[in-house]
Amino acid sequence: MFFSLCNSNSPNEVEQIIFHSSVKVPRTISITKTAKGATVKYYLDLSLEKRYALNVSKYTEHFSVELSMDEWLKFMNVLQELRIKEWKKEYGERKRFVTKEEWELKILSSNGNSFYSQGYDAYPTNWDKFIKTIYDVGRKKIIEMESQIETKLKAEYEKTNGTFLTDFELSIAYIDFLFKETDYINAKPDDCGTTSNSFASSCIQRETKDTYFRFSVTRTIKGARVEYCLSDDKTGKLEQIKAELNIDEWIAFIKTLSKYRINEWEKNYANDSRFGFNYNGQYYIPSNSWHLKIFSLDKEILASRGYTDNKHPPNWKEFRKLVDDTVKKAGSR
Numbered sequence: 001m002f003f004s005l006c007n008s009n010s011p012n013e014v015e016q017i018i019f020h021s022s023v024k025v026p027r028t029i030s031i032t033k034t035a036k037g038a039t040v041k042y043y044l045d046l047s048l049e050k051r052y053a054l055n056v057s058k059y060t061e062h063f064s065v066e067l068s069m070d071e072w073l074k075f076m077n078v079l080q081e082l083r084i085k086e087w088k089k090e091y092g093e094r095k096r097f098v099t100k101e102e103w104e105l106k107i108l109s110s111n112g113n114s115f116y117s118q119g120y121d122a123y124p125t126n127w128d129k130f131i132k133t134i135y136d137v138g139r140k141k142i143i144e145m146e147s148q149i150e151t152k153l154k155a156e157y158e159k160t161n162g163t164f165l166t167d168f169e170l171s172i173a174y175i176d177f178l179f180k181e182t183d184y185i186n187a188k189p190d191d192c193g194t195t196s197n198s199f200a201s202s203c204i205q206r207e208t209k210d211t212y213f214r215f216s217v218t219r220t221i222k223g224a225r226v227e228y229c230l231s232d233d234k235t236g237k238l239e240q241i242k243a244e245l246n247i248d249e250w251i252a253f254i255k256t257l258s259k260y261r262i263n264e265w266e267k268n269y270a271n272d273s274r275f276g277f278n279y280n281g282q283y284y285i286p287s288n289s290w291h292l293k294i295f296s297l298d299k300e301i302l303a304s305r306g307y308t309d310n311k312h313p314p315n316w317k318e319f320r321k322l323v324d325d326t327v328k329k330a331g332s333r
Helices: 047-052 069-081 127-136 139-161 167-171 201-205 247-259 316-331
Strands: 014-021 028-033 037-043 063-068 090-092 102-109 114-120 174-184 208-220 223-232 237-246 289-295 300-307
Touching: 037 069, 063 069, 063 139, 069 127, 139 167, 139 247, 167 247, 208 247, 208 316, 223 247, 223 316, 237 247, 237 316, 247 316
Parallel strands: 090 114
Antiparallel strands: 014 028, 014 102, 028 037, 037 063, 102 114, 174 208, 174 289, 208 223, 223 237, 289 300
8 A cells, every 4th residue: 555655644645646747748647636536637738837837726637537546546556666755856957958858746645745856857766667657547548538539530520521530630639829929128129139039138138028829729529629818918918718619620620730731840940949948947938939839649749939020831821810710719609
């Protein structure tokens, strides 16, 4: 039995386990004890706010499964065998523009005790077994869920069109698109350079007003969930939309993505190696830039990025129209 983790004297005292990695998929996994066992929630990508990834209550999971009490206890016993309570508080050191993987583990107990460990490209000796354990929990049920969704998608599309969905279309589980515009307040053009991607120290010190546009679509058993957020520092406007797409609308969406050959986009239209760097615990997003990520349930399929006033990928305008039309449709519901 799982008696000693976090100095608990009973397995019943462990309430929640949260693990986050900046590179693995899903990025974050939370396992919360319930009366019948546990609920496992998977967050494919929380990298925009890595520093707050363990505060999973702020987010809607991309998918989840339920564990029986027996499955929960078996999982806890494996963690016990790994002697996690002996892990150090920190492994390695964060190095700007160098660190590849940051990871965090937090275990909360009902008796007030908690356990926390983190690392930067450095790991405990039993790391590989831990990763296999944490990513295998509920895996069989995830595979079953994925199979049900794919079967349903294939049947619906073939019934209507008589043709097949591609592997790329079937694999899409989550899409995240971020668009950021920045105004520099009381800054002369040469303070920030002639292009918006300058990282001059004079720019950093000046006041900025940002407009964030974030659009995401998560596949569900019934179709998909659309989430949209617009935050405008200049006007103080905050707009948020959440809506559901039915299965036909989801198929139309992914077929349009495929039509525009999004999966052939290059990784970097920005030519900036710092793009995506976890700067002071925050995901570094340069001024006037965009970022598109597409995930399957277990890996990142596409990560493409660039600047709003620079080179754009093929079918950029068509893609933006697809996003705008989907937001408009979601907002009308």
